[in-house]
Amino acid sequence: MNFNIRKGLDLKLDGIAEEVIEMLAVPEYCHIRPSDFRWLKPRLLVAEGDTVDIGTPLFADKADERIRIVSPAKGQIKEIVRGEKRIIECITIAVNRNAGLTMPVVFEDSEEVESIRSLLLRYGLWPCLRQRPFSVIPSPDAKPKAIFISCFDTAPLAPHIPYLMQGKEEHFIAGLQILQKAAGKGTPIHLCMKEGESLQPESTTQNIHIHHFAGPHPSGNVGPQIHRISPMDKGESVWYVHPLDVARIGRFFQNHILGFDTIFALTGPIAHKPHYYSCIYGTDLTEVFRQQTATIDELEVSTEKDAVDNETAQTKTHPAQSAKCRIISGNILSGKQLQHKPSLQFYDHQLTLIPEGGEREILGWLLPGVKKWSFSHTFTAWLRKHKAFYFNTSQHGDHRNFVMTDIYEKVFPYNNIPPLELLKACMTKDIDKMEELGIYEVDDEDFALCEVICPSKMPCQEIIMEGLRKVRE
Amino acid sequence: MSLTNLSDRIRKHFEKGKPLHCFSSLFDAIDTFLLTPRTVTTSGSHIRDAVDLKRIMITVMIALVPALLFGLWNTGYQHYLILGQASTFWKCFAYGFLKWLPLVIVTYVSGLAVEVSFAQWRGKQVEEGFFVTGFLIPMIMPPDIPLWIVAVATIFATFFAKEVFGGTGYNFLNPALVARAFVFFAYPSVISGNSVWVSGTTDAMTGATPLSQLMNGGEPVSSYLDMFIGTIPGCIGETSKIAILLGAIVLLYTQVASWRIMLSVIAGGFITGSLFHLTGLCPVNGWQQLLMGGFLFGAVFMATDPVTATHTKTGKYIYGLLIGILAIVIRVINKGYPEGMMLAILLMNIFAPLIDYCVLQIMIKKRKKNIRQHQHQS
Structure with missing residues (x-):
């Protein structure tokens, strides 16, 4: 059957991966995180120092111990990092580099x-x-x-x-x-x-x-x-x-x-030569980033030089580039920010690098905003909407109550599920209403675009996730 | 020293536990007014639309500017016209401006005082909704209204129509219209139902609007062309239909206001007006009704308030149609209140949640039916 979904939005960014696959060497470390699996409560099955092979169970789900997450590589458990309340954050495996994938x-x-x-x-x-x-x-x-x-x-x-x-x-x-x-x-x-x-x-x-x-x-x-x-x-x-x-x-x-070999695409407006990589699940990506960061630093220096005499260079490189870059496992809409011990999440096949925002602008709400991306037409930038925009992580405003009540529907591709009412039902924890409105059909990622275009900066994905958690209980 | 550094240095004094903490909401409001906030995304999507409520509100204000500028000139023009004095463009404009300026200052000061106090009390930031409310109130008040009444009305509206319900986004009545309704019912002598004000004239010279003239069986003094252009007595904002349409174009182009509501209000008004005309109950026909009074101003700027209107798409059509119908019905049937638009919108604000509820029930049923159909097929 053929379906034509009209509601939604394609964001135009630079940095799509070129169709070339680079084979990453067998990594030194693999990082496995229980948080890759939604709501999974891990029961640890290995200890630091244990040797593991491909397929050796690392932890099981407390709710059903038949569900096990296994080691993607042969090696030794180097470290088990625990966070607050002794929650298991990450299991690091020192990979035996002579073994196969x-x-x-x-x-x-x-x-x-x-x-x-x-x-x-x-x-x-x-x-x-x-x-x-x-x-x-x-x-x-x-x-x-x-x-x-x-x-x-x-x-x-x-x-x-x-x-x-x-x-x-x-x-x-x-x-x-x-x-x-x-x-x-x-x-x-x-x-x-x-x-x-x-x-x-x-x-x-x-x-x-x-x-x-x-x-x-x-x-x-x-x-x-x-x-x-x-x-x-x-x-x-x-x-x-x-x-x-x-x-x-x-x-x-x-x-x-x-x-557990996988392929992922390195993408993003500040990624250097975006292309595909082949590796195993959990591969430590520090080396990949080292190359990338070096390039970003180079860019920064060249931007500063260019900015003096070349205005076009400024339009090409965002000021935030000089500050920091955010590394996201997944896409910019529903991916997760990677920090320490970077590795791709289990279900992700994409890595996105975008510049961090946060710079302040004088009377930003009043200026025409030629380079500001907006789904609404309140900035003049929408006239050049077919061009790629430089996005950064700036929130462009603070959190407010719902005011623009009819915009979510424009990017929400479900029939007969009212996004705003569903969000409100989740916020008020009204389980009957959530069920009536169709909470079982949606997932937080479906609300990502609503979140992006929301002028009230509502954390829509978080609200839906909480709603789902509530109905599951 | 850049403004950003200055802001960072001053901010310290407004933090919790510091002596100026009780003014932190005010500081925050001024700070984010001058400089865009530094906030970056922390959960969910990593990027966000550049639009925020400040931008939305400023867009509405820009849309109101043509009506305001024309209204300022017209206030002076009507004043000199009725006194029979010669005037120039700038003289008219200056007269209107000087009448408007105190009104707008009083509105903003009194309204923002309530807003800022509530924000501070709740420990939240000052919300932007009042920018537009404060801009609208002077545009729908008589130019000669005593300033203390404006202040009382604004405080009443901000307090009872908005803040007690939780602030912008939680109110179910349009605060600007509540302010006007408050004056309308509490001080009827300054804003009487069937006559309107020409600034600087005595009571005896209060001019009647074309609307009230017609309702009382007379012929309108002003031509329909005048009504369209706006050279008639009336509130600052409502007289020029050209200026309002310019505003409507801005609102629709920027997608800030709902075209569904605007269109259905106008359709409702036109159909009802035509029906009354055809049945002989009213000498004015449908399109003429649209040019009279504050109908168009209400349709473009008041009915489209996204918070107090219906939230569902189908609901918007029903809501708009009913506003149009009610406004004309009130106008024609009750000669005491020829300006039915305000009451129609306020009434429909109250009914908006009910309309939404009905639309939602239909959506829920449709979705369930769809699921059953699929189950049946498989």
């Missing part, structure tokens, strides 16, 4: 739902699945009503998924078949593609539906896709998986190879 595994092939699920759980591939509502790892006993695989990403500067999938088509098909068996016989799989793109030749498996979507972000998010193809009621759940993870599962069952 993948590992052969011996198991007996089976068509049974139970044995497929237990293999996925045992080798740490189960967390590749996530379920809506809540975007959490599904329970090992769950019966989803469908599986969704979004084969395109519409977020700003997002990686081109068909490019990531090159050479993995066979594994992808195998993965689809395994997922269908794991979910239960007859569970429909919905492959959502961008209009005009096809990921791979027609699949042979039954009950796989291919849908094409057109329209701006967030048409690539699974939320709006599920909403159109198979909307959820209370008590129902849907699984969704990233195509790379489908291929990973496919390779595991087809070739009996376990590996």
Whole structure:
């Protein structure tokens, strides 16, 4: 089926990744963070100094100990960093650099739902699945009503998924078949593609539906896709998986190879030569940043020089560049800022570098704002809206109550779910109202654009996340 | 020393525990007025739109400027016209300006005093909503109104229509209209229902608006062209329909105001006016109704207030239509209140949540029906 999503917004930024893959060397360290998995309460299964192999469980979910997060590499546990209330922040593995990135595994092939699920759980591939509502790892006993695989990403500067999938088509098909068996016989799989793109030749498996979507972000998010193809009621759940993870599962069952190798795109207006990297999950990215920072520092020096005699240089490099840069795992809309021990989050395939903002401007609310991006037309910059803007992390104002009550709908791609009312229901913790208005269909990332364009600077994603947490309890 | 450094140095004295802390909201308001805030994103999206409420409010004020400038000139023009004195453009303008200036100062001082005190009491920042309210109030008051009445009305409106409910964003009545309604009902002698004021004249010379003349069965003195251009007696803001339309263009172009509301108010007014005309109840036809009184000003600047209007898309059409209908009905049926726009908007402000509630129930039902249909198909 074809769908045309009209509501949404494509943000134009410089720094899309060039389609070149650089293989990163086997990292010295891997950092695994329980916070990559939403609401997972970890029970530690290893101690500092333990040796681990690919697939050795590091921690399990306290809620269901069958769900385990495993080590992506062979090595030794170097450090377990705990934060406030002894919460596990990060597990650092010193990687054995002589070992490979993948590992052969011996198991007996089976068509049974139970044995497929237990293999996925045992080798740490189960967390590749996530379920809506809540975007959490599904329970090992769950019966989803469908599986969704979004084969395109519409977020700003997002990686081109068909490019990531090159050479993995066979594994992808195998993965689809395994997922269908794991979910239960007859569970429909919905492959959502961008209009005009096809990921791979027609699949042979039954009950796989291919849908094409057109329209701006967030048409690539699974939320709006599920909403159109198979909307959820209370008590129902849907699984969704990233195509790379489908291929990973496919390779595991087809070739009996376990590996947590991944590809990510380095993007962003201040990224030096944005392109793709191939590495393993948890790879310590310090070295990548060292190269990047050196380039940013160079830029800074050259900007200062240029600024004296060349005005065009000023327009190209943002003043905030000279201050700092923010490193985000994921996209600028719903990614997470990386600080110490930088590594990509489990579900992310993108790294974005943007300049930090925060500089003050005299009477900024009054000036025409030629270079200020705004969804509203209150700045003259919208006249050049087809050009890429220099975004920084400035909030451009302080938090206020809701005033502009009709703007959220313009970027919110759900029918018959009123974004403002849902936000208000979440703020007042009115569970009945949240359920009535359709909280189970949405996720915080679907509210990212509402948050971006909100003149009251409402933390919409946080509000929805809290709402979801409340209804889950 | 740059302004930013100066601000940083002074800020220390307003922190908690410091002697000037009781003025921190005021300092913050002035500080963020002069310099954009330093805040960077900490949760959720890492980038944000450049627009904030200050920008939205200033856009509304820019949209009001044509109506204001024309109104200032017209106040003087009407004054000299009725006295039969010769005048120049600048003389008229200066007269109007000098009448308006004290009004606007009193409005802002009294209103902001309430706003700042509440902000300080709540430990929050001063909200920008009053910028527009304070700008609107002098535009919908008679030019000769005693200043103390303006102050009382402004304080009443800010306090009872806004702050007691939690400030900008939580109010359900348009504060500027509440201020006017307060004067209208509490001091009817200064803002009578069926006659309007020409500044600097005695009571005996109070001019009647075309509206009240018509309602009382007479022929309008002013032509419809005059009403369109605005060279008629009336409040500062409401007389020139050209200037209001210019403002409407700014609001629609910048997407600050809802075109749905504007359009449906005008449609409601036009349809009702035409119906009354066709049934012979009123000599004025639909489009003429739109040119009279504060109808257009209300439709463009008052009904579109995003906080007090309905929040749902469908609700906006209903809300707007009902305002248009009610305004004309009040005008035609009750000759005591020819200016029905203010009452219509305030009444619909009260009903807006109900309209939204009904629209939401329909949306909920539709969504559930959609889910059932999909379940049935699979």
